[in-house]
Amino acid sequence: MHPPMLEGNLAQPVIRRLNALRQLSDRGIALLQQAIQDGLQRARAGEDIVSEGDPVDGVRIILSGWLCRYKTLEDGRRQIVNFVLPGDSCDACVYLLSVMDHSIGALTPVTYAEIERAAFEKLLAGDRSLAEALWCETMVNSAIQREWTVNIGRRIALERIAHLLCELHERLLPVGMIEDGSCLFPITQMDLADATGLSVVHVNRTLQELRGAGLIVLRDRTLTITDLKVLQGTALFSADYLHTKRRG
Amino acid sequence: MHPPMLEGNLAQPVIRRLNALRQLSDRGIALLQQAIQDGLQRARAGEDIVSEGDPVDGVRIILSGWLCRYKTLEDGRRQIVNFVLPGDSCDACVYLLSVMDHSIGALTPVTYAEIERAAFEKLLAGDRSLAEALWCETMVNSAIQREWTVNIGRRIALERIAHLLCELHERLLPVGMIEDGSCLFPITQMDLADATGLSVVHVNRTLQELRGAGLIVLRDRTLTITDLKVLQGTALFSADYLHTKRRG
DNA sequence: GCGTCGACTTAACATACTTGAAATCGCGTC
DNA sequence: GACGCGATTTCAAGTATGTTAAGTCGACGC
Numbered sequence: 001m002h003p004p005m006l007e008g009n010l011a012q013p014v015i016r017r018l019n020a021l022r023q024l025s026d027r028g029i030a031l032l033q034q035a036i037q038d039g040l041q042r043a044r045a046g047e048d049i050v051s052e053g054d055p056v057d058g059v060r061i062i063l064s065g066w067l068c069r070y071k072t073l074e075d076g077r078r079q080i081v082n083f084v085l086p087g088d089s090c091d092a093c094v095y096l097l098s099v100m101d102h103s104i105g106a107l108t109p110v111t112y113a114e115i116e117r118a119a120f121e122k123l124l125a126g127d128r129s130l131a132e133a134l135w136c137e138t139m140v141n142s143a144i145q146r147e148w149t150v151n152i153g154r155r156i157a158l159e160r161i162a163h164l165l166c167e168l169h170e171r172l173l174p175v176g177m178i179e180d181g182s183c184l185f186p187i188t189q190m191d192l193a194d195a196t197g198l199s200v201v202h203v204n205r206t207l208q209e210l211r212g213a214g215l216i217v218l219r220d221r222t223l224t225i226t227d228l229k230v231l232q233g234t235a236l237f238s239a240d241y242l243h244t245k246r247r248g
Numbered sequence: 249m250h251p252p253m254l255e256g257n258l259a260q261p262v263i264r265r266l267n268a269l270r271q272l273s274d275r276g277i278a279l280l281q282q283a284i285q286d287g288l289q290r291a292r293a294g295e296d297i298v299s300e301g302d303p304v305d306g307v308r309i310i311l312s313g314w315l316c317r318y319k320t321l322e323d324g325r326r327q328i329v330n331f332v333l334p335g336d337s338c339d340a341c342v343y344l345l346s347v348m349d350h351s352i353g354a355l356t357p358v359t360y361a362e363i364e365r366a367a368f369e370k371l372l373a374g375d376r377s378l379a380e381a382l383w384c385e386t387m388v389n390s391a392i393q394r395e396w397t398v399n400i401g402r403r404i405a406l407e408r409i410a411h412l413l414c415e416l417h418e419r420l421l422p423v424g425m426i427e428d429g430s431c432l433f434p435i436t437q438m439d440l441a442d443a444t445g446l447s448v449v450h451v452n453r454t455l456q457e458l459r460g461a462g463l464i465v466l467r468d469r470t471l472t473i474t475d476l477k478v479l480q481g482t483a484l485f486s487a488d489y490l491h492t493k494r495r496g
Numbered sequence: 497g498c499g500t501c502g503a504c505t506t507a508a509c510a511t512a513c514t515t516g517a518a519a520t521c522g523c524g525t526c
Numbered sequence: 527g528a529c530g531c532g533a534t535t536t537c538a539a540g541t542a543t544g545t546t547a548a549g550t551c552g553a554c555g556c
Binding site for chain 2: 069071073074075077078079081082093094096097098099101102132135136138139140141142143145146147148149150152153154155194196197236240241243
């Protein structure tokens with residue numbers, strides 16, 4: 001259906017992401033590309049690709065688009081617990097549990113690959129570097145989750161939003177989605193609020209403050225970090241928890 | 249050094265904990281007990297058994313005592329990101345990463361088993377039920393971490409503390425540390441504050457409120473949940489995220 | 497071209513929670 | 527038995543953040 005060339009392009013973010021954790025072998029890359037090609041899927045913005053309570057059937061690998069993991073309280077309060085970016089995979093091993101404890105919703109149109117449990121186990125068994133990279137990614141997700149707990153629990157609004165922006169910047173770097181400190185930023189202020197545990201109004205106030213300080217430009221779904229060092233400073237940000245090998 | 253009987257008792261919480269996730273085979277239990285016996289360690293209250301920045305050398309399994317995982321900001325603010333209870337293991341697979349991104353500190357005197365990387369890999373390879381149970385536990389830890397994010401981000405103080413108490417209650421049940429709704433509760437109000445993202449003063453106020461409502465009795469390091477149903481209700485608590493098979 | 501709708505923005509007000517400080521209590525030490 | 531110390535408790539005052547509401551802007555449909 002698609003020419004091989006296109007498939008290669010689609011898998012680029014995933015390969016770059018995993019390579020930043022563990023050097024993938026050629027064999028691993030080939031297996032991965034095949035698995036991706038076999039399970040291509042799309043979702044529209046606003047759609048949930050998995051919902052809380054669903055049985056866990058397999059693994060999803062994001063090729064393009066942004067999503068978020070979130071949980072909702074009975075009375076409607078929502079908390080986004082993580083963003084899922086191109087190259088990320090969802091629940092590389094949550095398939096050990098039987099039921100999803102959270103939902104994953106698309107913030108933009110999304111392309112992803114869905115890999116059934118059996119195929120995924122074959123993938124893991126097929127190449128050690130690939131298996132390790134995927135486990136690794138799961139571990140990094142845990143580390144991110146811990147840092148979010150710290151962020152929401154102990155940072156004030158300004159630091160908190162600054163920290164989130166720093167994290168997203170750092171995570172988008174290895175998959176090649178940052179150009180000149182700018183990136184597409186499809187997150188609404190309401191999403192930002194639900195991700196930081198703040199109200200929309202206060203998120204807005206705080207973004208104004210960051211703009212006023214000349215640290216960021218955020219306009220037309222595009223984020224530019226004008227002064228990364230200072231932004232990281234005000235966020236008390238250190239990239240260590242992302243466990244990403246730096247290029248070079 | 250110790251009679252086999254005593255070792256069996258030491259490993260009880262671990263076995264019960266893992267059994268609640270995956271039925272362990274006899275072989276798995278035997279391997280586990282041997283590994284535990286080989287790596288017995290102690291720590292005093294207040295001591296860190298692992299610190300942020302340390303190389304990740306192996307895995308620790310808690311036999312008795314309470315600990316917490318925590319991170320500290322440059323200026324001293326501290327956030328506890330999880331409690332570690334008897335039967336829990338620390339970083340069953342974080343050993344895929346090279347450096348700890350958080351510390352683990354003992355809140356009470358602690359007995360634990362330290363298993364080197366090689367021995368641990370042999371353990372995983374030696375019994376499938378054991379390996380699955382340990383991976384499973386790691387996944388549950390991620391789920392707990394997500395729920396903490398929700399808790400701190402979207403619940404008010406009263407709900408937040410109630411939720412934490414419900415979670416601890418639920419986690420202590422399968423390891424047999426709840427008697428008549430009561431348990432040892434060695435956490436200071438300051439720890440509680442650092443775990444919930446609140447100030448000590450407000451934690452105190454909120455505990456008074458829970459006491460006043462007749463939901464809990466907390467005195468002399470002992471917590472009694474007087475009205476579990478109502479406590480869970482005010483916490484908007486559902487145990488689903490703990491993925492624990494219920495007895496019976 | 498007008499109306500609708502979602503996202504963003506701003507203002508005024510309310511409050512949940514923090515900060516700082518001091519009193520009390522229990523507990524182990526000298 | 528006096529002292530010191532950590533944990534708990536209470537008070538008073540301050541502030542970061544939430545809430546409610548209303549207005550703007552751009553995109554999109556008819």
